[in-house]
Amino acid sequence: MSQRDSYRERWRRYRRSLVEMWLVLGLWAAAGLYAVPVSFWLGHGKRPEEITYPFGLGIPDWAFWGVFVPWAVCNVITLVLCFGVIEDVPLSEVRPVRPPKQGDSHRDQHSAS
Amino acid sequence: MPLDDVALLVSFAFYLALVFLLAIASHRLLQRKEFLGEYFLGSRGLGVWAFAFTFAATSASGGSFMGFPSLIYRNGWVLALWIGSYMVVPVCTIGLLAKRINELGRRLEAITIPDLLRERFQSPALGVAGGLITLLFVAFNLVAQFKAGGLVLKTLLETVPGYGQLVNASLGWLGELFPRHAPELGPAYWGGLLVFSLMVIGYTTYGGFRAVVWTDVLQGVAMGAGVLILLPLALIKAGGLTAATAQVAAQDPSLVSLPGPGEFLAFPVAVSFWVMWAISGTGQPGTMVRLMAFRDSRTMRYGIFTVMVYYSCIYLPLVVIFVCARAIVPLGTVPEDQIMPYMARTVAPGWLAGILIAAPFAAVMSTVDSFLLLTSSAIVRDLVQKVLKPDVSPRTVKALSYGATGLIGLAAMLVAIDPPQFLQDIIVFTGSGLASCFLMPVLLGLYWRRATAIGALAAMLGGTATHLAMYLPAWIDRYLGEGRGGNIVPLRPLGLDAVVWGLLASLLLGVIVSLLTHPPQRWLIRELFGDPHEAEPPTGAEAPPKR
Known part of the structure; x- marks a missing residue:
């Protein structure tokens, strides 16, 4: 697994995507x-x-x-979002999910979050 | 035959020839790639122009170039607010989901949206339900779009000498089979429908997703060029926008103020449309699947920017053009949904009118081709390959894909011989139905770790059921009750449209049912969302517990 696709990096990217999603929703709501x-x-x-x-x-x-x-105004804000806020993701390095082998007990636990 | 009509036909024929050349090139590429991923998703390799134009052209259906102009022509400036949320549509429809859906699509090796949901939630039931609901709604929409395509071609072909006699002789018998058909139908329409269907089914079946994308680029250019050429011509003909607006206000004062003629856009309806275009547009499987097809995130960022420029150059100029049309062409001169081709012929020379008339035709084609692939992928991938016969051979998959695409197209053509009357009603019904079904399960699946399979299923079925419940009284009234033959107007509690209630119900059910059910498996959440405390997975983690 490349460092750029490690679990920690995936978590950071997920959190960043979440922030970007709220920014987009905020723009939609404010414009409306x-x-x-x-x-x-x-x-x-x-x-x-x-x-x-x-x-x-x-x-x-x-x-x-x-x-x-x-x-x-929305066009200008969209421009700022596209070229100043939205972060790039190394999509070509994304690897398909490989579920755990049988008996790998701690990875089969339910998520608490 | 007048010289203008000849020029119109020649430029239109040139455009169609280009469409078929692109389909042939795409088919050649298809031979060299993994079939299913290429046929339904273009091998996730779309660049900026292809991604932006296929996204924009698929979203802009026949409604944008026939229904929308006729609404402006009838109701005036109020349509500027009606379409206003397109100021944020590009950033919403792409920016809300694109990065996550593309990443998870790759991680889960998903080709369709039901496929993505099935793998994200490890739930075959979600895949089957999603596939079946896609089939239900898209089938409705396909019929409406085929009708629109047939009507546009009818307008064009009627100028060809001998066309009337030819279709009367060869297709007149259909009049005996469907004696109660609507007045705008008849042999000239059936001839147009036949030509339209054979063309679209032909290039979509033969070339697959990449042919659809490439032709979308061509169609997007035709649409954009059509509007930008028509804009100065209409302004000149009307003597400028100030003169046009004054003339329109003199005809009917409500054409320049809110809520427009006959309370066209009351406040709650304006709010509903703000939700409908931007949020409901985000939830269309036809547009979401394109978010899984771009090459890298740079493509996505430039794609948002390109679609933003494109929509800005299309929708506001359309408002200006058809306000001018209302000043130039008195109401009642021409059927309202024919105002686009009529304006093209009124203000432009023949060769240019050919390109302008190609714009609505291109809009219909670009929507039909993507919907055809959407339905065939639902059958081949979501139902056959994932449920009915998982060990189906690649050769059979190929045959099934070609067969399903072609047969669905033919079925839609047959139903469109005597189609339902209200195009725009059906397009709104299916668009809001698909959004009520798919948006919340996808959104929750991408962004909420606690979302569960049962929660997603509740969101999907609850959103769809709420939407259908809003429409049920209108359908019953339309076909059985006193409103027989009239428009389909759904229930609107508090004045808000059915899609708002469908989305709200879907979101609430998705969240509440997820919280009431067992949390999802931890390994899957870690794979898809990562883990702040763990950099690497334990070694030797593989050997999937296959379903």
């Missing part, structure tokens, strides 16, 4: 908690004359601030 309420706050039940069009782009204000802008 911003985009949906802000869009409704700015655009719900508005008459056409009450709607503004930021920067003369022809996009209603609620869609601009509620969807287009957070979309751009």
